[in-house]
Amino acid sequence: MKLYDLSLSGNCYKVRLFAALSEIPLTLEPVDLQGGAHKRPPFIDLNPWGEVPVLQDGAVLLRDSQAILVYLARRYGGENWLPTDPADMAEVMQWLSTAANEIQNGPSVARLIAKFGFALDKAVALQRAERIMGLMERHLAGREWLALGRPTIADCAVFPYLALAPEGGLALDAYPNICAWISRVRGLPNFIPMPGL
Ligand SMILES: N[C@@H](CCC(=O)N[C@@H](CS)C(=O)NCC(=O)O)C(=O)O
Numbered sequence: 001m002k003l004y005d006l007s008l009s010g011n012c013y014k015v016r017l018f019a020a021l022s023e024i025p026l027t028l029e030p031v032d033l034q035g036g037a038h039k040r041p042p043f044i045d046l047n048p049w050g051e052v053p054v055l056q057d058g059a060v061l062l063r064d065s066q067a068i069l070v071y072l073a074r075r076y077g078g079e080n081w082l083p084t085d086p087a088d089m090a091e092v093m094q095w096l097s098t099a100a101n102e103i104q105n106g107p108s109v110a111r112l113i114a115k116f117g118f119a120l121d122k123a124v125a126l127q128r129a130e131r132i133m134g135l136m137e138r139h140l141a142g143r144e145w146l147a148l149g150r151p152t153i154a155d156c157a158v159f160p161y162l163a164l165a166p167e168g169g170l171a172l173d174a175y176p177n178i179c180a181w182i183s184r185v186r187g188l189p190n191f192i193p194m195p196g197l
Pocket of ligand 1: 006009010011012033038050051052053063064065066100
């Protein structure tokens with residue numbers, strides 16, 4: 001199974017992290033984003049969006065980190081990481097949506113601006129980040145994990161850009177429940193870090 005990957009990408013790291021935690025072997029295929037390889041063939045033929053990550057598992061070809069987590073969890077993870085009970089599945093999916101929306105547009109964009117110099121609106125990104133971090137801080141009060149009271153792909157999807165928030169100029173000190181959850185994720189068996197963590 002091949003993951004088209006970028007080591008500094010939190011979206012790619014979601015997939016690397018989940019594969020490590022659930023002991024799914026992955027072959028990493030680095031994509032040279034700086035050199036523009038993601039916008040031309042052969043990569044653009046795999047993903048017309050021109051974005052990593054992309055997963056290739058035999059005949060299955062997928063873009064989007066959330067979709068890849070769903071595929072891997074259902075294909076290889078049994079009921080543990082993404083159960084099939086409708087309410088339980090939806091509880092996890094809420095967080096995948098949060099990862100792709102509020103987290104991406106908040107802490108992830110703040111990091112793109114601060115670390116990579118993207119010309120995006122910093123004030124808006126910081127405001128969005130503080131809103132979602134406040135919501136998450138309250139959600140994690142009295143909870144160990146984001147969903148179902150146990151580690152799921154919800155934690156894998158949200159973890160990277162929250163743990164990397166300081167790279168976007170967002171201090172985590174004011175968020176003790178988020179910090180405790182980050183420590184719990186880091187303590188999971190087979191946890192792997194990424195650059196910046
Ligand atoms: N929704 C996608 C977003 C993927 C994404 O934004 N990837 C970035 C790297 S983190 C990328 O490839 N950017 C290149 C570009 O947009 O030109 C996901 O969750 O995988």
